[in-house]
Amino acid sequence: MKILGISSNYHDAAAALVIDGVLVSTATEERFSLIKHDPSFPRMAIDSCLEVAGLAPKDIDLVAYHEEPEVKISRSLASAFLRFPFSLPTFLASMRETASSSLWVRYEVTKQLGIDPQKVAVVPHHISHAAYSCLCSPFPETVGLTLDAVGEWTSSGIFSCRTDGERTEIEPVDVTPFPHSIGLVYSSFTSYLGFRANDAECSTMALAAFGRPRFADEMRKIIQVDSDGAYRVDLSYFDFGITKAPPVTRKLTSIFGPARAHSQVLSWDALGECSPDPESQRAADIAASLQLVTEEAVLGLARRAKRLTGLSQVSLSGGVAMNCVANAKLAGSGIFEGIFVPPDPGDGGGAAGAALYVSLIKTGRRPGAKNFHPYLGQEYSERDALEILNELDKGKSLFRIETLEPSVLVDETARALASGKIIGWFQGRFEHGPRALGNRSILARPGDCALARRLSSRVKKRAAFRPYALSVAEEWSQRIFGNLAGGVAPYRWMQVAATVNPELRSSLRAALHIDGTTRPQVCGPTDNPLFHQLLSAFGEVSKGPAALLNTSFNGSGLPLVARPTDALMMFLRTDMDLLVLNRTVIRKLASSAELGELGLR
Amino acid sequence: MKLRQLIISYVLPLAWKAFPGRKIAALQNFSQVEIDSGWQSLHVIPLVPDSRTKKVLFLHALEEFRHGELFDSLCTRLSPAYLSRPAFRRKPMLRGGGGPDALLDFMAGTYVGERDVNEDFRYYSQARVDPEIRAAFSSIMAEEQGHEEEADGYLVRFAGGDRRKVRLRIWKHSFLRLYRLYTGLLQELGEIPLSILLTGAYFVLGPFLYLPLKRRLFLPKEDQLAIMKAQITSLKTELNRE
Numbered sequence: 001m002k003i004l005g006i007s008s009n010y011h012d013a014a015a016a017l018v019i020d021g022v023l024v025s026t027a028t029e030e031r032f033s034l035i036k037h038d039p040s041f042p043r044m045a046i047d048s049c050l051e052v053a054g055l056a057p058k059d060i061d062l063v064a065y066h067e068e069p070e071v072k073i074s075r076s077l078a079s080a081f082l083r084f085p086f087s088l089p090t091f092l093a094s095m096r097e098t099a100s101s102s103l104w105v106r107y108e109v110t111k112q113l114g115i116d117p118q119k120v121a122v123v124p125h126h127i128s129h130a131a132y133s134c135l136c137s138p139f140p141e142t143v144g145l146t147l148d149a150v151g152e153w154t155s156s157g158i159f160s161c162r163t164d165g166e167r168t169e170i171e172p173v174d175v176t177p178f179p180h181s182i183g184l185v186y187s188s189f190t191s192y193l194g195f196r197a198n199d200a201e202c203s204t205m206a207l208a209a210f211g212r213p214r215f216a217d218e219m220r221k222i223i224q225v226d227s228d229g230a231y232r233v234d235l236s237y238f239d240f241g242i243t244k245a246p247p248v249t250r251k252l253t254s255i256f257g258p259a260r261a262h263s264q265v266l267s268w269d270a271l272g273e274c275s276p277d278p279e280s281q282r283a284a285d286i287a288a289s290l291q292l293v294t295e296e297a298v299l300g301l302a303r304r305a306k307r308l309t310g311l312s313q314v315s316l317s318g319g320v321a322m323n324c325v326a327n328a329k330l331a332g333s334g335i336f337e338g339i340f341v342p343p344d345p346g347d348g349g350g351a352a353g354a355a356l357y358v359s360l361i362k363t364g365r366r367p368g369a370k371n372f373h374p375y376l377g378q379e380y381s382e383r384d385a386l387e388i389l390n391e392l393d394k395g396k397s398l399f400r401i402e403t404l405e406p407s408v409l410v411d412e413t414a415r416a417l418a419s420g421k422i423i424g425w426f427q428g429r430f431e432h433g434p435r436a437l438g439n440r441s442i443l444a445r446p447g448d449c450a451l452a453r454r455l456s457s458r459v460k461k462r463a464a465f466r467p468y469a470l471s472v473a474e475e476w477s478q479r480i481f482g483n484l485a486g487g488v489a490p491y492r493w494m495q496v497a498a499t500v501n502p503e504l505r506s507s508l509r510a511a512l513h514i515d516g517t518t519r520p521q522v523c524g525p526t527d528n529p530l531f532h533q534l535l536s537a538f539g540e541v542s543k544g545p546a547a548l549l550n551t552s553f554n555g556s557g558l559p560l561v562a563r564p565t566d567a568l569m570m571f572l573r574t575d576m577d578l579l580v581l582n583r584t585v586i587r588k589l590a591s592s593a594e595l596g597e598l599g600l601r
Numbered sequence: 602m603k604l605r606q607l608i609i610s611y612v613l614p615l616a617w618k619a620f621p622g623r624k625i626a627a628l629q630n631f632s633q634v635e636i637d638s639g640w641q642s643l644h645v646i647p648l649v650p651d652s653r654t655k656k657v658l659f660l661h662a663l664e665e666f667r668h669g670e671l672f673d674s675l676c677t678r679l680s681p682a683y684l685s686r687p688a689f690r691r692k693p694m695l696r697g698g699g700g701p702d703a704l705l706d707f708m709a710g711t712y713v714g715e716r717d718v719n720e721d722f723r724y725y726s727q728a729r730v731d732p733e734i735r736a737a738f739s740s741i742m743a744e745e746q747g748h749e750e751e752a753d754g755y756l757v758r759f760a761g762g763d764r765r766k767v768r769l770r771i772w773k774h775s776f777l778r779l780y781r782l783y784t785g786l787l788q789e790l791g792e793i794p795l796s797i798l799l800t801g802a803y804f805v806l807g808p809f810l811y812l813p814l815k816r817r818l819f820l821p822k823e824d825q826l827a828i829m830k831a832q833i834t835s836l837k838t839e840l841n842r843e
Contacts, residue, residue, distance in 0.1 A: 033691040034640055040690045062840075068832065078814040084807045091803050092796060121840055124832045153825055172833070177825040179818065230822075261681065361840045384646050384655060391656035557673065565643055569663055599660060 005355025007066035015045035016352035021367030025052035031562035066350035067125035125151025132353025133315035134161035137340035148318035155181030168366035191246035194260035208291035211284030229304025268465035321345035341495035343374035344433030377430030385564035414537035436552035438531030452510035458575035461556035467513035473546035632672035639665030709770035712752035
């Protein structure tokens, strides 16, 4: 049975294809449209998933949509009336959005794909999340803990996923109803701290490492965690019912001070000592307090989930599950024996979850998760990119282009990395989710802070307070991290933060945060064989840890690249030294200035 | 002087002064339009048969992305807070297979777009708006002029030198642009009565809906859980019936 999963109309629209219970392909629309968090109907992502499987829309047996549009509309309506009669703009905006997209999901599927609307099944939002994490996890039985901003009427949920003989069931056990939502509180503070909400929550999390949680008591009045692990939000601090940014009330600003202007530069540096100005310190202290109380709420829910279900493994999903620091606290808490965080716990994973859940209902059997991996995007030939490069290069010698055997490619790249080059590494099928896991990555040697600064200013164009991540060959995991809480498994996809052994920090400093932690990808030989070889080769060449600074292959404000031409464009527009497109290595021979003069920057 | 030039040169600066939000929204829109133009070129590269055209499309995309970034950074600098990204839907101008006729059509659409943008940018560069906005338009005008000329050259090539065919395609796309402008205007006009209707509904129904909706909003979690269980049962019934 071929089931197409779709998520759209809020953020991170995505498509997924499940064939006979196996997740064959999934991708977010942003990879193709190059609009970050693109919410629109994922037509290009659908085309891509179908192309991977060699199918046409007519071959699809069922379509699974990731939420119930009518239920979502009723919630939008209720929140628009929350501040009646002062919420007219919110009401109008909400009704326009509803009229233009949410109401017409079945019609859109029929119009775009020619599929009978009767074949469209709508799956509740949190079930989509829970099914995605539970059914992709390696655990036969697990708690599904969904930690979201909002989905339909719910903001977080506890689900039990149990298998009885051949039959697997996912049942809701507990919910936290909207508007009580740690996700919404986190997003509101993200906006209050001068970042873009629903996008830059990772900046708030990064900022927290510099602060002291001196506002923790005030924050606990906002997010109130009960002794039984449930939580509620004091809504008098927020204006969720009114369209404004940040959605906070005077009560909040009277305690924490005015909202930070986005133009004010934060004087923090993840790579070294810095002397913060009072405003930067205040922002960091607020972020630290928020992070601390968010972790308390997550741990509270986890304890509650354990008590209500009696299960000993947990699978996380929802946007808050991208908070790798909170995930680390959960992994280290010992509440559960095992923790699983899938590669795309946010709405991008909802498409896969909806399709997997419909597959589960139709067959009763749990899809095989044994071989689950995050490389579920499309694979592309580099032919077009090379044709363009050869044309650009005609008579000018701007680039050196070589196609190499895999072993030579790995050695050459490792040597270039060891000599201090910044490399765009593009291989095979692209990763599912927002993390670069060695198929669409920008790589650099991890001990070189000057190089990381160049990467921040000349390639990624990102703020100095944000740290980079670290990819580590599995053989080095013990030496770098010691015993990881919950074993190595949760650390394979950069979803859980880990503390680096102090003795090795100087050789990995460029990929660590100010507190000595990093967001690791522990890569085994079977996870991503070529990338594992590269990590090992780099360790040998540099005579140090088999580990690399790894950041996502994207420009500022753009999503991760999918196609070779997107990668080539980023390579030319930035100060990257070398681009590896599948088996082809491209080096810049001309200087940035020379390329600029030719219009190639 | 054309009406559009008059509006951009004299009315728009006053409107932007009175409503700074409109200025930011306009800059956001320029950024999106430029990036979209670049994206269209990137999207069509796999469908183009020859390397030289691929290169030209790629360079076009490179420039358009740079222009988009320029407007975006202006927007960030001039805006008091991060704005939510405007809803922008990518719609490939060329979908499916290539073929000379489809490419000719794509290039005609590109030409008409570049021609109009080029004209607008010239007006903006002379209008009495913020100097840095004027400077931004001036700095990219030469490149935009180049895009227009390139598109014209490729149009003739794809049409096999048949100027008449080229003219027909340009007319078609000019008409399509006018039609889209017209329908866009109609949609905006249609939003006025819709907004009035919705405003009426808000205030008339609001007093009656407020309490029930508020009650629904603060439903006890047990009831919320029961609703979710009912949703699941209904989904299972629906799927098992098929």
